[in-house]
Amino acid sequence: MITLGIETSCDETGIAIVDNGKKLSNVVSSSIHLHSQYGGVVPEIASRYHLEYIDSAIKQAIERSGKQLTDIELIAVTYGPGLCGSLLTGISYAKALGFGLSIPVLGINHLAAHIYANFLTKDDDRSLEYPFISLIVSGGHTSIVLCNSPMEHEILGQTQDDAIGEAFDKVSKIMGLGYPGGPIVEKRAYLHNGKDNIKFPRAFLNKNSLDFSFSGIKTAVLYFCKDKNLTDELINDICFAFQESVFEVVTKKAVDACLKAGIKTLCIGGGVAANKTLYNKLLKDCTEKGIKFFKPSMEFCLDNGAMVAALGEKLYIMGQRSPLDFTAEPGLGL
Ligand code: KG4
Ligand code: ZN
Numbered sequence: 001m002i003t004l005g006i007e008t009s010c011d012e013t014g015i016a017i018v019d020n021g022k023k024l025s026n027v028v029s030s031s032i033h034l035h036s037q038y039g040g041v042v043p044e045i046a047s048r049y050h051l052e053y054i055d056s057a058i059k060q061a062i063e064r065s066g067k068q069l070t071d072i073e074l075i076a077v078t079y080g081p082g083l084c085g086s087l088l089t090g091i092s093y094a095k096a097l098g099f100g101l102s103i104p105v106l107g108i109n110h111l112a113a114h115i116y117a118n119f120l121t122k123d124d125d126r127s128l129e130y131p132f133i134s135l136i137v138s139g140g141h142t143s144i145v146l147c148n149s150p151m152e153h154e155i156l157g158q159t160q161d162d163a164i165g166e167a168f169d170k171v172s173k174i175m176g177l178g179y180p181g182g183p184i185v186e187k188r189a190y191l192h193n194g195k196d197n198i199k200f201p202r203a204f205l206n207k208n209s210l211d212f213s214f215s216g217i218k219t220a221v222l223y224f225c226k227d228k229n230l231t232d233e234l235i236n237d238i239c240f241a242f243q244e245s246v247f248e249v250v251t252k253k254a255v256d257a258c259l260k261a262g263i264k265t266l267c268i269g270g271g272v273a274a275n276k277t278l279y280n281k282l283l284k285d286c287t288e289k290g291i292k293f294f295k296p297s298m299e300f301c302l303d304n305g306a307m308v309a310a311l312g313e314k315l316y317i318m319g320q321r322s323p324l325d326f327t328a329e330p331g332l333g334l
Contacts, residue, residue, distance in 0.1 A: 001317065002067055003074045004058070004097075005309025008050045008090030009082025009110045010139070011041045015057040016305035017065035017072070018313060023120060024065035026299060026306045029053045036179045040169065047085030054093050061305070072103060076312020079107035079322075080332030081140065087328035106312045107322040110303075111136055111334050114269035115147055116314070117296040117307035128294050133263050135254040137278070138270030139165035139180070142212050142250070144257045145334060147267075150314050153334040156257050157210025164246055165272050167214040171221045171242050175235050185239045186275050192240035193233060198224070200245040210253050217245055243277055251281045258291050267294045274301040 002024075007014035016026040031049035035041045062069055077094035079087060091107070098105035115134045133156075134145045142165075143158040162170070165182060172181025177188070200220045203213045221242055228234065258266050266286055272278065279295055286293035300307055 001073050001313050002071050003076055003309040003313040003316075004061070004072045005305035005307070005312060006054075006058075006075065006077040006090045006094050007110070007113070007303055007305045007308045008054065008086050009078045009080070010086060010303060011035060011046045011049070012303040013050050013053045013057050014303050014305035014308070015054070015061040016309050017061050017067060018306055018309035021119060021310055021313065023306045023310075024067065025061045026304055027057045027061040027064065028299075028302070028304055029057050032180065039173050039179050041083070043083045043085055046083055047089050050086055050089040054089060058093075070101065072101060074103060074312060074316055075105045076108050076308050076316075077105060078110045078113065078308050079326055080329030081110055082328075082330060084328050084330045087330065091326075091328055104316065105322060106316055106320065107326045108308045108312050108315075109332055109334065110308075111141060111143070112150070112153065113307040113311045114138060115145065115153070115267065116150060116311040117269055117300040117304075118267040118294045120296060120300050120306055120310050128265065128267065131263055132265035132267055132294075133254065133258045133261060134267045134269060135250060135282075136270045137164045137250060137268065137272035139163060139169065141270065142214070143334070144210050144254055146257075146261055146263070150311060150318065151320065155334060156261070157212065157253060159212040159214060160205075161213050161215040162218060164212070164214055164250065165270070167218050167246060168272065170218045171239075174218075174222050174225055175230055175238065177235070180271075182272060182275065185242065186277065188236045188239035189243045189277065192236040195237070198237050198241035200224070200241050202245055202249050204249060204252070210257050212249065212253070214246065217242065243275075247278050247281050250278070251285050254282065255285050255289055255291065258286075259289065264290065265292045265294070269296060269301070271302050274298055
């Protein structure tokens with residue numbers, strides 16, 4: 001089923017064509033360069049950018065897929081969670097195009113799409129099967145989810161305050177490193193001096209809890225940096241110590257969730273899943289405990305239209321439909 005995926009929940013205009021679970025094209029146009037000077041995403045700038053670029057991104061995605069506009073049989077569009085104006089841009093475009101082509105339009109949950117991105121791998125690597133545990137680590141969410149099917153999700157734990165990606169962004173901002181913080185902090189952590197001389201607290205909450213809290217680590221970094229001469233070496237060491245702290249917690253809780261639920265498969269999704277240190281840590285701990293570990297390829301970790309199209313196609317085949325009047329749901333949960 002040739003499906004057009006539209007993802008405009010935040011600062012990426014993600015457009016893709018997927019056919020039978022396989023990506024034919026995946027175009028991502030990001031407005032990140034417009035937000036970096038403000039230290040975070042400015043919603044109004046993000047939605048205006050989507051409006052300006054969505055048309056050309058769709059034309060490009062169709063061209064690269066080798067298909068025609070009239071070959072599209074389904075449109076899948078993110079309807080939440082995300083920024084209201086940004087979501088509405090994608091939804092309005094999807095509805096108008098769907099009406100013009102007389103094809104169905106399906107609203108997709110952004111978080112469910114991040115989870116489903118794990119199915120968008122190469123042919124030889126498609127052994128992921130339900131049920132599995134998913135660790136969502138993005139700019140707005142940090143959750144551990146039991147996934148029984150593409151439409152059945154049970155949240156086992158989630159952050160009580162900041163999301164892990166948000167913590168990366170804030171820590172980066174504290175040290176004046178720029179936005180988005182994740183990739184910058186990861187690079188600086190690689191450069192650290194190899195000594196474990198800085199230790200930040202680990203927020204495990206209570207022993208059995210699968211919930212998270214990342215606001216404390218941000219404050220710990222803030223106090224640590226206060227009145228210090230932030231040399232390049234010190235920044236590298238802080239980035240390393242910060243990653244060690246947050247990754248130890250998410251890895252332990254994700255593995256614990258699998259052991260508690262008796263589930264032998266763990267997936268990861270969301271922007272922070274692009275971090276190689278986290279990947280290596282999860283892979284090591286999962287392998288030790290006999291848990292199969294899956295991660296989407298890099299292009300499907302960050303926001304993209306392919307994960308939306310792939311999940312849309314699957315849900316449509318399973319019988320899911322969206323009412324004509326579906327609209328943006330900025331605070332949508334799983
Ligand atoms: O999933 P995503 O693209 O957007 C949301 O749904 O929020 O995630 C964006 C988040 C940002 O906070 C960004 O700093 C973080 O993912 N991120 C990373 C890396 N790349 C992006 N965090 C850690 N390491 C990375 N390599
Ligand atoms: Zn996302």
